[in-house]
Every structure is written in structure tokens, then in C-alpha cells.
Amino acid sequence: MAAERVANLRRAVGALMARSKREVPHYYLSTTIDLGAAMDWMQRANADRPIATRLVTAALLLAASAKAAKEVPDVNGFFVDGAFQPSPAVHLGVAVALRGGGLVAPAIHDADALALDELMERLRDLVARARAGRLQRAEMADPTITVTNLGDLGVETVFGVIYPPQVALVGFGRVVEQPRAVNGMIGVRPTVTATLSADHRASDGLRGGRFLALVDELLQKPEEL
């Protein structure tokens, strides 16, 4: 039964991704983001919290992505019937790897408007339900942009494939410590590689670059996420 479910899921993902690679003219951007401020802030926030309400890095990355998507509508919406339709709402798809194989990417609705704690709670709930096979149809159907965070499994950079009819996929890799120059001083900082795969029919590199730059800016002020 479980093997059959995995095989079905694999086929569905395969068909969608084949369509994406066939039809969607992807372009790819990448930037390295200093997470020093975000990690420091999160550590301080978590120090006072019981385990059940602690934050994980992924929640900050998702919050920044959702808020940036709201500001750059060119990457948030659907390409249907030969035209791009930007979405006024940000329903943030979260790629969740299922134990035993397969992938689903259900949405956190109106993710840009959620407080960080609320987003964290939704994330935990969504991942738990995805793994238990208890997602609702609407959650599966309507993400306006998707984020994939493969950092926990150790890779540094994600080269994502867009989920059609969406027009962008944001990827985050592992948080790695790197020597960086900050204000003229070399220091060791936690960094993450953020990538954007986007549909050239809906946006170009300038807008896509603006999106990644905004994600970076937002992560420098984690207290405002």
C-alpha cells in the first residue's frame, strides 16, 4: 500500500516536472546570504522558549520568501492560457519530502501576512499532516510560489524545477560557515545559498534579482519577520 502510494506520487511529480521542463523557459539566479543576524536573533528567541514553540531556520527563510514574493508580484502567480496572472495573495508552497520517498508541496495560505510564530506553527502542522497523508485538496492545489529547503539533507545549492502553472521556485541549501568580509573585517559567518528558478514568460533576471535581494534584506532584520 505504502509502496503503491510512493509509486503514484512519483508518477504524478514526474509528469508535472516533465511538463515544466518541456514548457517553462526557466532562468536561474543564485545569491549567498549572510545569516549571522538571523541566527543570532533566533538563538536568543529560542533560549527563552520551551521546545514546542522554538523556531527553526526554515521558518525564517519561508517568512522572508513570502514577504519578498508579496513585493515582487512577477514571481507570484500562475501562467495560464498563454498569459501570466499575478496573485494578490501569497500562498507559499513548501516542498516536503515524505519519509519512504516522494514529494508534496502544499501551501501555507497568506504566508506573507503571518507572524513568524504563526508561520512556524503552520509549518510544523503542514509537514506533520503531509507525512501522515492528511493534506486538504485546497492546500495541494493553490500555492502561488514554492520554496524548497534541502539544507537539512546537506546540499549547499538547489537548482529547482518550477511547479507549473506557478512561475517561480525558491531554493535554500544548507547553512554553512564561511569567511566573509563585514565592514572591512574578515569573520566567520553562517551563510545560506538562496536560488530562484523563474519563468521567463512572467519575469526576467532583473525582477528575479530584486526578489532574491529582498529576501536577503529581510533576513538582515529578523525581528521584523
Add this chain to the structure above:
Amino acid sequence: MNEQDARAAVLDAINEVAPDVDTEGLDASSRLRQDLELDSLDFLRLLEVLAQSTGVSTPEDDYADLITVQRLVDYFAARAG
């Protein structure tokens, strides 16, 4: 808590968070991330389950040391009453 009880608590928690892992034949040197494929949310859930069963609340500063099943067992054996 002796090591045997700590081991049982850890394996129970792994069972709950990742039911597909065969805890019967689990090598204690297995790494939580790379070998058991627990992500950061799974790890948080694991600590939550262990806090309930052992009464030990793990501060975030200790996360970095808890990378294998055996490290978890040692950690809770040393701290749980």
C-alpha cells in the same frame, strides 16, 4: 536514568517521529540527519517527545552535540532523573 532506560526512551521517540526506521536493529552510531534522514522539524519533535518521557528539556545550545543515536542516549542518561 540508566543507559538502558535512556536507550529505550530514545528508540521510542525515534519510532514516534520516524515510524519507518527499524529501531530493533538500529546501529547506535547512526547519525540522525544523514543516516536516519531526520530534518530540523523532526529533530525538534524528537526532543519534544523526549522531554515528555524523560522530563529533560534540551536547550538549543546542546543541539550541536546530539548528532548520533548514541549521543542522544548518553545525553539523556546523564540528565534524566
